[in-house]
Each structure stands twice: as C-alpha cells, then as structure tokens.
Amino acid sequence: xxGGGNVFETMKATALADEDPILxxxxxxxxxxGEKIEPTDWxxxxxxxxxxxxxxxxxxxxxxxSLPEGTWITRAPGFKRKLALMAKVxxxxxxxxxxxxxxxxxxxxxxxxxxxxINGKSKYSNIFNYPAFTWADSCFISWLVxxxxxVNQIANSKGSYGPYCRALERICAEESFHxxxxxxxxxxxxxxxxxxREMMQAAVNRWWAPMMxxxxxxxxxxxxxxxxxxxxxxxxxxxxxxxxFLDMYVPKIWELGLTVPDENLxxxxxxxxxxxxxxxxxxxxxVINGDGPCNAERIAVRRTAEERGRWVREALLAPKAKYVxxxx
Amino acid sequence: MILKxxxxxxxxxxxxxxxxxxxxxxxxLDQFETYEAFVQSKEGKPFEHAGPVHAPNEExxxxxxxxxxxxRGMFCNAICVIKTENIKVSEYTDNGQDIYNLVTDxxxxxxxxxxxxxxxxKRGKQHKHEGSVLAKDxxxxxxMAKKEFQSDKPVFNVWIxxxxxxxxxxxxxxxxxxxxxxKQYREATDYKAADKIxxxxxxxx
Ligand SMILES: [Fe+2]
Ligand SMILES: [Fe+2]
Numbered sequence: 001x002x003g004g005g006n007v008f009e010t011m012k013a014t015a016l017a018d019e020d021p022i023l024x025x026x027x028x029x030x031x032x033x034g035e036k037i038e039p040t041d042w043x044x045x046x047x048x049x050x051x052x053x054x055x056x057x058x059x060x061x062x063x064x065x066s067l068p069e070g071t072w073i074t075r076a077p078g079f080k081r082k083l084a085l086m087a088k089v090x091x092x093x094x095x096x097x098x099x100x101x102x103x104x105x106x107x108x109x110x111x112x113x114x115x116x117x118i119n120g121k122s123k124y125s126n127i128f129n130y131p132a133f134t135w136a137d138s139c140f141i142s143w144l145v146x147x148x149x150x151v152n153q154i155a156n157s158k159g160s161y162g163p164y165c166r167a168l169e170r171i172c173a174e175e176s177f178h179x180x181x182x183x184x185x186x187x188x189x190x191x192x193x194x195x196x197r198e199m200m201q202a203a204v205n206r207w208w209a210p211m212m213x214x215x216x217x218x219x220x221x222x223x224x225x226x227x228x229x230x231x232x233x234x235x236x237x238x239x240x241x242x243x244x245f246l247d248m249y250v251p252k253i254w255e256l257g258l259t260v261p262d263e264n265l266x267x268x269x270x271x272x273x274x275x276x277x278x279x280x281x282x283x284x285x286x287v288i289n290g291d292g293p294c295n296a297e298r299i300a301v302r303r304t305a306e307e308r309g310r311w312v313r314e315a316l317l318a319p320k321a322k323y324v325x326x327x328x
Numbered sequence: 329m330i331l332k333x334x335x336x337x338x339x340x341x342x343x344x345x346x347x348x349x350x351x352x353x354x355x356x357l358d359q360f361e362t363y364e365a366f367v368q369s370k371e372g373k374p375f376e377h378a379g380p381v382h383a384p385n386e387e388x389x390x391x392x393x394x395x396x397x398x399x400r401g402m403f404c405n406a407i408c409v410i411k412t413e414n415i416k417v418s419e420y421t422d423n424g425q426d427i428y429n430l431v432t433d434x435x436x437x438x439x440x441x442x443x444x445x446x447x448x449x450k451r452g453k454q455h456k457h458e459g460s461v462l463a464k465d466x467x468x469x470x471x472m473a474k475k476e477f478q479s480d481k482p483v484f485n486v487w488i489x490x491x492x493x494x495x496x497x498x499x500x501x502x503x504x505x506x507x508x509x510x511k512q513y514r515e516a517t518d519y520k521a522a523d524k525i526x527x528x529x530x531x532x533x
Contacts, residue, residue: 071338080513084513098379104380174400177515183521191527301338304343316384316385317358317360323361325412326379328454
C-alpha cells in the first residue's frame with residue numbers, strides 16, 4: 001500500500017537557474033522520447049531531490065502501513081486469514097525495502113531515511129495515522145487503502161526514473177493478491193450476519209474521510225507541479241487519482257449493500273465526474289503535521305524497533321564492511 | 329508517559345512517549361554492505377538482475393535475496409548474490425551505440441581467471457547474464473567479452489564480476505522454490521468470490 005498526495009517541496013522559480021542548459025535539454029529530450037533515466041545519468045538537482053522525497057515517503061508508508069494491519073495478524077479470524085494477512089504484511093515490508101533501495105540509487109543512504117522517519121522529519125501516508133479498531137478496519141485497509149495505493153502506483157510505474165519504475169512493477173504484481181484478499185474479507189463480512197454487516201459498515205464510516213484525504217489536497221489548492229509532471233515524476237494529479245478510485249470502487253462498495261457516509265456522493269452523468277462533499281483539508285493538514293490519533297504511536301513503535309534492534313545490528317556489523325549505493 | 333495502544337502487545341512494550349533526544353539520534357550510520365541479487369526464472373534462462381539487498385555477510389545476503397526476490401517460488405529456478413563493490417560497471421552508451429565499439433584493447437590470451445559478463449540491452453531494463461570468459465583482469469575480461477559476445481545488437485552497459493565472487497543456489501536445493509502447493513494463499517487466484525456476490529445480490533432482489 002502507499003499514500004498518494006505526496007508532499008512535495010515548494011519549488012523556487014530559480015531552482016533551475018544553476019543547471020547547465022545543454023545537459024538539461026538533453027535530459028528533457030530523453031524523457032520526452034519515453035526513455036528511462038538511470039542512476040548514472042545526469043539529472044537536475046531538483047529532479048533528484050523531489051524523487052528522493054517522493055520515493056522515501058512511499059517507502060515509509062509501506063513500513064508504517066504494515067503496523068495497523070500487523071496488529072491484526074494474531075487476532076484474524078481463523079488460520080487461513082492469519083496466513084494471508086501475514087503474507088500481505090511481509091509483502092508490504094518487502095515493498096519498503098525495494099523502495100528504499102530505489103531512493104538509495106539517488107544518493108541517500110537507507111539508514112539516513114530511517115533516521116529521518118523516526119525523528120519525524122519525513123512524511124508518510126496520512127491514512128496510517130488513524131487506528132484500526134476492529135477486524136473490519138483491517139479488511140477495509142487491505143481492500144480499499146490498497147486499491148487507492150494501486151491507482152497511484154500504476155500511474156507512477158510509468159514515470160521516468162528507471163529504478164523506481166522497476167520497483168513499482170514488482171510491487172504492483174503483488175498488490176493484485178492484496179486487493180483480492182481484501183475484497184474477499186470485505187465480501188465475507190458484508191454478506192454475513194447482521195453483526196458482521198454492521199461491523200463492516202462502521203469501518204467504512206470511520207475510514208471514508210481518511211480515504212478521501214488519501215490522494216492529497218484537491219488540485220485547486222495543491223502546490224503547482226507542472227515541472228514534475230513534465231519530468232514524469234508526478235504522473236497524475238491528486239484529483240485524477242481520486243476520481244479513478246471512486247469510479248472503480250464506489251460501485252463495488254454499493255453492490256455489497258454498504259453505504260458511503262457522504263450524501264452528496266454521486267456520479268454526474270453529464271460530466272462523468274464524481275461529485276462529493278469537499279473533504280476537510282484543515283483536518284488533513286492537522287493530522288499530517290503530527291496531530292492525528294496515532295502519529296505518536298506509529299513513530300514510537302518504529303523508533304523502538306530501531307533502538308531495541310540496535311544490538312543485533314552491532315553484533316553483525318563487520319568492522320571493515322562499507323556501505324555503497326546499489327547499482328540499479 | 330507510557331504509550332497505551334489499541335494493540336495490547338504494543339502497550340506491553342512499555343514505550344516511553346517522550347524520549348530524550350539522545351536516544352533518537354544515531355551516531356554514524358550502521359548500514360550493512362550492499363549486494364546485488366539475480367534471479368533465474370526458468371531452467372536454461374539467463375540470470376537477470378532483480379535488485380539490491382543489504383546484509384552483514386554473503387550468506388545473509390543470499391537469505392534476504394531469497395525472501396525479497398523469490399518468495400513466490402513459481403517464478404524462480406535459481407538465485408545468486410554478488411557484493412556490489414565487486415561488480416565492475418562499464419560506461420553507459422547513448423543513441424544505440426554499442427559499448428563494445430569503445431573497447432580498443434585486444435585480449436591478452438592470459439587466461440588465468442574466470443569472469444562473468446552481464447549485458448544491459450535496453451535502457452530501463454535489467455542486466456542479464458551473457459556468459460563467462462577467461463582473462464587476466466577486468467580490462468582484459470572486457471576485451472575478451474567483446475571478442476566472444478559482440479553481435480549486431482548494441483549493448484548499452486556491461487557488468488563484469490569474478491566468478492569466484494558469486495554465491496549461487498545449489499542445483500540440489502531446488503526444492504526450496506517448490507512451495508506453491510502449500511502457499512496458494514499468497515496468490516490472487518485463491519480469492520474467488522464472484523459466486524458469493526451473485527448469491528447476495530439475488531437474495532437482495
Ligand atoms: Fe499492498
Ligand atoms: Fe505495498
């Protein structure tokens with residue numbers, strides 16, 4: 001899984017002034033031809049910086065996202081669900097490893113990214129700052145948060161940076177299992193007893209607002225990123241991703257007899273666009289800046305794993321070993 | 329303040345919520361070495377670069393690579409790992425130019441060490457094993473590779489590694505990937521539910 005609505009740095013108009021215009025033109029021509037950029041190629045500083053930021057946020061989201069789901073492994077109903085959820089959580093942590101490696105090829109060591117995460121310097125997907133109260137919450141995450149992630153990841157896998165695209169192709173292949181598993185879990189509850197249906201509906205009600213936030217602020221109010229679109233760093237706007245998600249999944253939610261807690265949600269048959277109540281972007285901002293129900297817990301748990309695992313790493317560290325960036 | 333979580337196991341960790349600064353800061357990076365992992369998808373197919381892993385030594389790199397790049401065993405026949413710093417990377421060419429055209433040395437004929445050659449044929453793809461050569465050093469191996477492997481298809485980039493620096497899975501251990509039957513739950517195909525939805529809808533109608 002993964003959060004959309006990446007937080008990009010605000011860019012100064014002068015950001016490109018120091019770049020060699022000839023190299024820059026060749027770089028842009030390569031992207032226009034649809035070729036991938038590889039780690040050893042020349043690239044503008046701004047491209048490197050924004051990509052590191054985006055891939056790093058994506059990696060952190062996989063790690064932090066595995067916490068609310070991981071919590072449900074021992075309490076999942078039955079052996080088969082436990083096995084499946086364990087496999088899914090393992091996949092998510094594996095996704096983080098792939099993504100950290102892709103970011104490392106741009107020059108930021110993995111340990112530095114982890115340090116920035118546990119010090120609260122890096123962002124991750126905002127949706128994981130909310131708690132998973134019941135098994136149905138875990139099912140919602142597996143199906144619909146992953147579905148949202150897939151919309152983002154498929155778009156990004158067509159981007160310009162080779163190592164990121166290759167990581168995303170591997171990730172997307174595994175996401176199809178997550179999506180089917182999650183859907184299977186939700187179907188089971190939604191078509192089950194009255195109590196099961198109510199539990200599933202309560203989870204949809206709890207998670208709808210964070211789900212709408214998931215793709216990031218509406219294009220009307222988000223930072224302009226034309227240059228990132230041109231360089232194929234950002235492949236689809238926040239609103240495009242949100243629309244695609246609604247189009248694919250709202251009918252699937254409705255067909256299970258579940259409702260969505262937004263009376264304004266409907267597809268405009270003329271424009272083909274989904275209409276909905278404007279999400280509360282102030283709440284989004286508040287939570288992403290640290291004041292959500294689980295921000296402190298998520299970081300504390302990750303930090304504790306790092307601290308309490310230190311002796312293992314130290315015991316294994318060979319004195320002469322030296323870190324190098326991965327090749328591709 | 330001690331963290332109280334919805335998950336009793338997290339609460340039992342007794343995590344102090346406002347740690348002093350020193351416990352957060354890491355003095356220096358304690359990152360492990362980097363290895364590149366390669367996967368052979370089927371018998372007879374070339375090994376292809378899958379991606380990197382970090383590990384404290386070769387054996388653990390091998391185990392991590394197996395978990396990371398072959399845990400769905402159906403696409404794997406063998407894997408190998410190579411420490412990244414042992415891979416010699418050629419220049420990258422552009423505009424369809426063959427990297428071997430930039431090689432001017434002639435093979436020395438001094439064949440005292442075995443080297444493995446990996447080719448990258450297209451930007452955005454991954455390196456594939458092409459074959460091995462006997463040579464005296466890396467430059468000599470590149471010259472030998474030109475002699476052995478240059479064709480009319482341009483090669484965009486070459487990786488060369490001493491054969492002794494590769495750790496590969498053993499043929500006799502191949503059954504480690506034969507886990508498909510017990511691990512169906514890892515596959516999307518194991519979660520069919522169309523009938524259930526259909527029955528539900530009919531019931532509602
Ligand atoms: Fe996922
Ligand atoms: Fe994921």
